[in-house]
Amino acid sequence: MNIIVCVKRIPKTAEADIFIEKDNKDIKKDNLVFALNDWDGYAVREAVLLKEKFEGEVIVLTVGPDESKEVLTRCLAMGADRAIRIEEPIPNDGRLIAETLAKVIQTGPFDLILTGVQAEDDGWGQVGVALAQILGIPHASIVTHIHIEGGKAKVRRELEGGLEELLEIKLPAVLTIQTGINEPKYVSLAAILEAEDKETKEMTLEEIGFSPREPLDATIDQVSFPPTGKRAEILKGTPDEVVGQLTEIIKRKKGS
Amino acid sequence: MKIDPKTFTKDYLLHLCIQCGTCTGGCPVKYRSPLNMRRLVRETYFTDPFPSLSKRAEIWACTTCSTCSLRCPSGVKNVELLMAIRNYLANKGEVPSTIRDALENTLMQGNPWGRFRDRRADWAKALGVKIFGEATSETLFYVGCAPSYDPRVQRVATALVKIFQNAGVDFAILGKKESCCGNEIRRMGEQALFKKLAKDNTILFKKLGIKKIITTSPHCYNAFQNEYPDLNLPVQHYTQVLVHLIETGHLHFSKELGTSVTYHDPCFLGKQNKVFEEPRKILASIPQCEFMEMERSRERSLCCEGGGGRMWAEGGTEGKRNAEIRIREAVSLGAKTLATACPFCLLTFEDSVKTSGLADQIAVKDIAELVDETTK
């Protein structure tokens, strides 16, 4: 079973202080750490688990500049067999990313394509679905369980309100993977250093036969912080005081 | 050191074990987990149990307090064996999820909690501390991860800064450039990450022309003093510095403490590095500080269970926590304050004093705080 996993390198913002660049077109990134998109980590792990069951090859694929190599190395350390990087700044437009990925994917045989549900940075959630459309194969999004049997995948999808959908889907297909589908393993530094020796192929748009700037990439006009909600109350004081206030609020709410 | 299946019985001197059971007898988690060092030594000697070891949660219960190794009459390297087993598991990716997060956070943000690197020195903003890069000094005050980020331990770092300033000590901190010392990282089994931290930190210290290091935590002290292969710089735990400042007349007490204090020896300061006298000397010089010694003190101090990565581990032990037993010991002695000199001890005791409902009977303090209170 040959599985292709599409991944992305993203800046980690959860704990960080976020500032906006002077031109208002992006956030400042020079003080941020970058990592493998969380969803993609689950997708790679799922691919490796499937490979352990059915054998075959796991290929990781990304569009991105030189720095993106580090996330591919991480994927290789997680058990992927080889990696391909398309040398190009990461497009803003999910559709363009999908078109680029499709060009490479179409050149070889595969049984399954996994992507993360969405990327932590732009959160479009488009690449997997657009990719299936371009390749003309079925897809399922927000997948929380995969069972492969006889050229078909039985998958569970997460719906709103705690509902789940059970689908049977013909392979090859694209599945976008939800976090929590598996328990990620620790990726040791020793494994990462070892993975640096595994094969990573680098290709330009020209080499994959894709003419750049067609279709046009989306451009970002402006980024801004969301306005502070009226009902948000920020508690002030020492941790002890804040906890005291919070306890009072919870007590009040509980009573009402 | 790595587990090499062919040589590990010799590497860790397992063949010297006489099965006396001293190791297990002194183990602070023996009642709280199935961890049994005597059995572990025997099993690893006779069989190749590594594949099955990954299934055993008790491997993560060890606090690396080192009581077993220090007391072993045959010189078996028990703790090193345990860390090597963890290393074997870490390299296979088979570590508990909370340990995994701590290790990944350290690689990414330079601290096991994954807090933002740029915020590492926020605690010092209003204190007028010199930061390497903007200023220079021969003495590095290496703050450490918990004192940089944990609000409770930030109070210890702040107290130390005030004391040093008060006593005219010239020093600087690394600010955002400070990264985890790696002491607990090595103990959680990530030897490669420890090596990287040791190398990067050593290069940074040398580049900045640092001649001497002071640490808040006994854990950082232990790493720099005993486990950084190329550092070769004098390292002092802050208690050693304070004794010197008091004895040379640079630090004057201006207030009375007016309470009774007992002292808990942190494993990494006391039994592992034999710094027993300095904390006691400091307490003895604080005016109106009635010192009381607990029965289990010095080498026999009861491990608080904060070391060896236990700060980031979940479960694996059951029953009453040692920190709570320790609090009760201090209370029954009649002490009004339980003092210690380690961020992890401080945090485990602060938790336990609350969960045991004894917060109105005893206060948990770091020695640095007691000195700061009485020298202002």
Ligand code: SF4
């Ligand atoms: S204390 Fe040493 S000799 Fe005694 S059982 Fe433990 S490892 Fe063996």
Ligand code: SF4
């Ligand atoms: S280091 Fe401490 S906790 Fe670990 S096995 Fe030895 S005595 Fe027990």
